[in-house]
Amino acid sequence: MRLSQNYLVERGDHRFADRWMFAKLLTLILLCAFFYGLSLQQHSTWRYFGCYVGFIFSAMLLTVNVVHDASHNAFFKRACLNHGLNFFVSIPLGLDADCWRVRHVVFHHAYNNIADYDPDIDPNGVLRQTPFQRRRAFMRVQHYYWPLVAALTFPYYIWLFDWLDRAR
Numbered sequence: 001m002r003l004s005q006n007y008l009v010e011r012g013d014h015r016f017a018d019r020w021m022f023a024k025l026l027t028l029i030l031l032c033a034f035f036y037g038l039s040l041q042q043h044s045t046w047r048y049f050g051c052y053v054g055f056i057f058s059a060m061l062l063t064v065n066v067v068h069d070a071s072h073n074a075f076f077k078r079a080c081l082n083h084g085l086n087f088f089v090s091i092p093l094g095l096d097a098d099c100w101r102v103r104h105v106v107f108h109h110a111y112n113n114i115a116d117y118d119p120d121i122d123p124n125g126v127l128r129q130t131p132f133q134r135r136r137a138f139m140r141v142q143h144y145y146w147p148l149v150a151a152l153t154f155p156y157y158i159w160l161f162d163w164l165d166r167a168r
Contacts, residue, residue, distance in 0.1 A: 016074060016075065016076060016077055017069065017074070017075045017076070025065075028058060028061055028066070029062065031061075032059050035052070038051045039051035039052045059093050060093065060154065062092070063095060064154075067090055067100060068104070070089070071086060086101065108120050113130070115130060115132060127139070127149060
């Protein structure tokens with residue numbers, strides 16, 4: 001950690017968000033608000049659905065881009081501001097930011113890629129994430145379909161597993 005801090009200091013940089021990250025944050029918040037507002041004004045089911053998908057997609061982009069860094073206290077210098085930002089940007093998806101932080105920071109980073117401890121590499125039958133998991137022929141092209149699988153499993157984790165974990 002000290003080497004990375006020295007590296008950043010030598011270059012006049014820091015580990016926190018720069019103006020481009022704040023610009024991205026503002027852009028994604030405005031995009032979410034735009035699609036949400038637009039969806040409420042639709043009278044056609046298909047137009048509503050299209051706007052709602054745009055809202056969910058932009059909310060997922062916001063969450064993935066911001067919650068990760070805020071969970072690592074890397075957006076602001078003050079932890080309470082990172083916690084507040086984490087809470088705020090997780091609202092559109094109904095994500096429990098504390099559960100996600102524990103799952104990601106505590107389990108994933110503490111046991112990175114260790115089977116049965118890192119929930120991100122649990123076998124799922126669609127992606128082969130370690131050499132010890134079952135190999136299936138279609139997994140040779142998983143680099144093409146991985147983004148779709150990740151996009152579909154992200155809501156499953158945040159709307160099912162995180163709330164079940166909280167109930168225990």
